[in-house]
Amino acid sequence: MPLTQPTFAQTDTATPLTIVPEDTCADWLASLDAPAQKWAEASGFAGKIGQALVVPDMDGGVQMAAVGYGTEADRKRARFHVAAALPRLPAGIYAFHSDLDAETLETEALGWLLSSYRFDRYAEQSPSRVQLVAPEGIDAPRIEIIAAGEALTRDLINTPASDMGPPDLEAAARELAEEFSASIDVTTGDDLLTVNFPMIHAVGRAADRAPRLIDMRWGDAGPKLTLVGKGVCFDTGGLNLKPGASMGLMKKDMGGSAAVLGLARMIMALGLPLQLRVLIPAVENSVSSNAFRPQDILTSRKGLTVEINNTDAEGRLVLADALALADEDTPDLIVSMATLTGAARVAVGPDLAPYYVDDLxxxxxxxxxxxxxADPVWRMPFHTPYEPMIEPGIADLDNAPKGGFAGSITAALFLRRFVTKTPRYMHFDIYGWQPSDAPARPKGGVGQGTRALLAALPTALKL
Structure with a gap:
């Protein structure tokens, strides 16, 4: 699928765009010439986040422009503050004029690029009217790579299941592998049983489009990083059928796979000195005569048995087999990402990416x-005293403990049972969806935790 490539403008001619904090706005206004001051006062510009000021020249063009940067307290309540004003700027090419530090400028420049994202596969979308020249002192190619990785994640999530089933997710992974000369191996359908991925097969066997395990590798030196992404391309809930309202967003249930593919693209494009492996169990959780059932007991790749008490708790099943495979290779770090539980949304809402890890x-x-x-995360506990909640007695594990308490924690504890050799394991229970338009994040699919992970890898893996 064509990839959106957000880029900086390449020109020496751009309109200066001053970033004006609210607490210094009065001094800045006083520094303008008299006509510009009067224009700004008439426009009501006060440096608030989301405000834009455009001062015309004598020919009716743009002499200069400014955007509000609010107060420090305001900036703690939002992200990508410059991007909040972009809808109020006229079409054109702009260049930041600011004394912000390089790290902050990079974040605001990234927010600008992310604001240019359009999902136009099914309907023509108006392109972004405003472009930005890369600010001096930032790593512009890196920012463009990160924006492209995020665009890939958004495109994959936004595509409906009719065009993003397991074969399509495989095609997207193959396209990415080809672009960066990575190797890829895919196990499909009944072959999953032959090579011992029984739970991936059980969850996906009822669908017309066969389940599969996607295994991509890149890099031949450095520490080993394995990313595991939940690829449930649509989740009906299986025989424990979801109500219509709960099924409405289930095209995004492959958001974990979209996130790890976007992150993988960033890692490979940046050429990080590591050995990357990406594992994606790609399935549809459908209803048919051969669908797996409540009270079935499945035997996992690791040999642990799992009692099925709700077929709508299928994500942890396919991840379990993939995590068991990842663990056999004992990489330096395993990271799983999944749109796994509604409990995580209740706990932290849609904006935070909750994660689990024991390594301080x-x-x-x-x-x-x-x-x-500006990629917020929130640590949740691998609370070992809750382990008995996932032990049903009749089998080693329960895929849907009764009671409704600590749903995200018990899901994470379930997954941890399949990582026993690798010393460092991190799990993200993400939402993968922006419920309403926000600066740099239009309504729809969104990456969560990936930019934070990318920035943390040099320290985490001693690159």
């Missing part, structure tokens, strides 16, 4: 990175 060095690296790149 990883926690420090990720939290610092997340703050620096």
């Amino acid at each position: 060095q990883l926690v420090t690296a990720l939290e610092q990175a997340a703050a620096s790149v």
Whole structure:
């Protein structure tokens, strides 16, 4: 599928765009010439986030422009503050004029590029009217790579299941592998049973489009990083059928796979010195005469048995087989990403990416990175005393513990049972969806945690 490639404008002619904090706005206005001051006052410009000021020249063009940057308190309540004003700027090419530090400029420049994203596969979309010249002092190629990786994630999530089933997800992975000379191997249909991926097969066997395990590798030196992404291309809930309202967004249930493919693209395009492996169990959870059933007991790749108490808790089943495979290779770090539980949304809402990890060095690296790149995450506990909740007695594990308590935690504990050899494992229970338009994040599919992970990898893996 064609990839949106957000890029900076390449020109020496651009309109200066001053970034004006609210607490210094009065001084800035006083520095303007009299006509510009009067125009700004008449426009009501006060440096608030989302405000834009355009001062015309004598020919009716744009002499200069400014956007509000709010107060420090305002900036803590939002992200991508410059992008909030872009809808109010006239078409044109702009160049930042600001004394912001390089790290902040990079974030605001990234927000500008992310604002240019359009999902136009099915209907023509108006292109972004405004372009930005890369600010001096930032790593512009890196920012463009990150924006392209995020665009890939958004495109994959936004595509409906009619065009993003398991074969289409495989095609997207193959296209990415070809672009960066990565190797890829795919196990499909009944072959999953032959090579011992029984739970991936069980979840996906009822669908017309066969289940599969996608295995991509890139790099031959450096620490080993394995990314595992949930690829449930549509989730009806299976025989425990979801109500219509809950099924409406289930095209995004492959958001974990979209996130790891977007992150993988960033890693490969940047040429990070590591060995990357991407594992995606791609399935549809459908209803048919051969669908797996409540009270079935499945035997996983790892040999652990799982009692099925709700067929709508299928994501952890396909991830379990993929994690068992990842663990056999004992990489330096395994990261799983999945749109796994509604409990995570209840706990932290749609904007935060909750994650689980026991390694405190990883926690420090990720939290610092997340703050620096405006990609918020929130640590949740692998609370071992809850382990009995996922042990039904009749089998080793329960895929849907009764009671409704700690749903995201028990799902994470379930997954951790399949990573026993690899010392460092991190799990993200993401939402993968922006419920309403926000600066740099139009309504629709969105990456979560990936930019934070990318920024944390040099510290986490000692690159």
